[in-house]
Amino acid sequence: MNNVQEESLRDRKKNRRRLQILEIARSIIATKGLRSLKVRDVADAVGCAVGSVYNEFGDFDGVILTVNRETVQALTMRLGGVPAGNPVRQLYGLAETYLEFFGENANLLRSLFEHRMEDDRPYPDDILQMVMDAFALMHPPLVRVLPDADDVKIALLSRTLFSAVHGIISLGLEERMVAVPPQMLRQQVTQFLDAHLLGLGILPAR
Amino acid sequence: MNNVQEESLRDRKKNRRRLQILEIARSIIATKGLRSLKVRDVADAVGCAVGSVYNEFGDFDGVILTVNRETVQALTMRLGGVPAGNPVRQLYGLAETYLEFFGENANLLRSLFEHRMEDDRPYPDDILQMVMDAFALMHPPLVRVLPDADDVKIALLSRTLFSAVHGIISLGLEERMVAVPPQMLRQQVTQFLDAHLLGLGILPAR
């Protein structure tokens, strides 16, 4: 037996199809929302049988969860690109980048935050962990800016702040509701951070 | 024709059944989540045919939307009970009451915020309006506490603050994620308001 397995033809096809399925599913969710995602639509678009989707992902939730997993990964990547030079700027940058990303991928993020499992099956831990990790990205800049604070408190603060920003953005972009104009939403987020960081003693009073 | 219509037997039965359907649907959503709500389960529990549910509500979304409507009403009622004496206390009270209500009715609020309509049918305006109105309940105390501020700004601030609190609470109670202990969540909300109101110049620095 050779440890250095080269990718067989079978593996290559399987892999290609897997990617196709995910791409189609993602584009349907992104454009028409999670509720419009149908197995048959995906299978038809990919040009395979419905059974193949099940072979690859177990059940339909498997497709959704994989798309969601990749959404958090993309989000984390994007948030990771925020410069760490000035910690205060970084905090603003994280919030504004989250706003940008949410604006560009609203339906994908809704799928991530709103999808519920059938019955009482648990949501995959790794996805939850990735979300928590993304929300913890405010931790490092907060530590730099509040050097005397207890680390556990900062961790909590990070999650609180990011959750707050998430609430403002997700409701602000809620197209069901009266959509807030994008530029105003950005200002809303900025002013929110202004006040909050000021209250935390991070920004000087003006 | 008599203008003073007394309720006929027919009307009484119809009304009773309508209430039954809503009660059952609400209890299923509350205990097992929106995704577990099935027409047949509701019809069986009420003891009527599935068709009757459709006669009364048009489609299944109609049942969900009516439950959601009543959820906002109950929320508004509850928030309306927060004493208006001290405006700062009122702001804390609104946040804490929202937390309480969310904790007691998590699945109902998720149904309210997460339910999407089929295709591109619009979400009923009156429900959206009621949600906005509920989120505007921070407006009066904010006006009292920021007497010099522009009313439009206060309106925006009210929505921002409430959305932020909503984000903290809805993610904090997200049982999919590592659930935050209730007492800690309450503290999280309080400390959030402490910092934010301080930053707004509402609370004196300590």
Next chain:
DNA sequence: AGGTTAAATTGAACAATGTTCATGTGAGTA
């Protein structure tokens, strides 16, 4: 190369669930 085998693919059948509608029923009415 050809034959063998294991695994993936297929799509028809099934299951679960939302929706419709022809039929029956009973409350209101003359």
Next chain:
DNA sequence: TACTCACATGAACATTGTTCAATTTAACCT
């Protein structure tokens, strides 16, 4: 009592998730 009409009924239908026996196919062996 007879008539009528609005509502209730539930079987049939439509849509969509899921399964699985039969088929195809890549990989392996001689």
